[in-house]
Amino acid sequence: MNDTTISHTEELSRQVITINKMDMSSPGKWLKAGWADLKATPVASLSYGTLFAVIGMLLVYAYSSSSHLVFAITTGFLLLGPFLAVGLYAISRNSQDLVKCETKMSFFRGIKSGCGNPDCIAMYALMLGIITIAWVRLSAILAAIFFNSALLTSHDMSVMELLYSDNSIGFLTLYIAIGFIIAAFVFSISVISIPMIMDKEMDCITTSITSFKAVMKNKMPMLYWAVLIVVFTGIGMATLGIGLIVTMPLIGHASWHAYKDLISTEQVA
Numbered sequence: 686m687n688d689t690t691i692s693h694t695e696e697l698s699r700q701v702i703t704i705n706k707m708d709m710s711s712p713g714k715w716l717k718a719g720w721a722d723l724k725a726t727p728v729a730s731l732s733y734g735t736l737f738a739v740i741g742m743l744l745v746y747a748y749s750s751s752s753h754l755v756f757a758i759t760t761g762f763l764l765l766g767p768f769l770a771v772g773l774y775a776i777s778r779n780s781q782d783l784v785k786c787e788t789k790m791s792f793f794r795g796i797k798s799g800c801g802n803p804d805c806i807a808m809y810a811l812m813l814g815i816i817t818i819a820w821v822r823l824s825a826i827l828a829a830i831f832f833n834s835a836l837l838t839s840h841d842m843s844v845m846e847l848l849y850s851d852n853s854i855g856f857l858t859l860y861i862a863i864g865f866i867i868a869a870f871v872f873s874i875s876v877i878s879i880p881m882i883m884d885k886e887m888d889c890i891t892t893s894i895t896s897f898k899a900v901m902k903n904k905m906p907m908l909y910w911a912v913l914i915v916v917f918t919g920i921g922m923a924t925l926g927i928g929l930i931v932t933m934p935l936i937g938h939a940s941w942h943a944y945k946d947l948i949s950t951e952q953v954a
Contacts, residue, residue: 707906719939734930742926757824761817767875773937831856880944
């Protein structure tokens with residue numbers, strides 16, 4: 686049933702937004718559609734994936750001497766995902782609208798196409814950036830609580846050594862609990878927000894509320910989708926970032942199709 690509606694008033698018209706009901710097969714369909722987009726636009730899509738992979742590897746390398754921050758950077762990368770994928774949404778939108786704009790979109794054309802409604806997109810980017818910075822700082826505070834400063838500043842300590850230290854269980858329990866709360870909040874308000882801003886040029890508050898309501902209406906399918914995002918990102922990270930070349934474009938394209946399935950709009954005079 687499509688029974689959840691939100692009204693968005695503009696100058697002379699009103700957009701009635703309907704939140705559709707999904708089932709557990711929906712995330713698989715989004716991935717399939719995302720894979721089709723990736724195959725249709727391999728150069729542009731894999732260019733984004735390469736950029737993600739390089740950024741991820743550089744961040745991990747830059748903070749490799751602070752093992753406790755590697756976890757924060759990895760999860761922070763996930764928090765910024767909805768913004769980082771803006772060009773991928775644009776590629777999916779343009780190849781989906783077969784207004785017979787080129788299916789073989791260039792990397793730079795994808796970026797340019799994603800710049801519609803830049804003020805709201807910039808505001809979302811700022812919000813996600815602030816949350817990510819706060820999470821990185823909070824991670825450092827949590828590590829300081831559980832580990833002594835000598836351990837944290839040791840340039841010879843690996844991530845595995847940190848995990849097997851005496852206080853690792855308490856640290857990981859609290860770290861995962863707080864990280865889950867933050868990630869769930871960000872996912873709920875942003876999973877379809879930026880695609881919606883690009884597509885309908887709506888304001889940030891309306892899109893955030895709509896995203897939250899869409900998640901609440903489809904709790905289990907959206908939980909499954911969130912798990913898939915984490916798994917695919919984890920696979921990318923576990924392969925030293927190389928897997929991100931494929932997994933991040935796949936998730937980005939699939940996220941556009943998730944938005945198109947979850948939301949229907951009708952223009953009312």
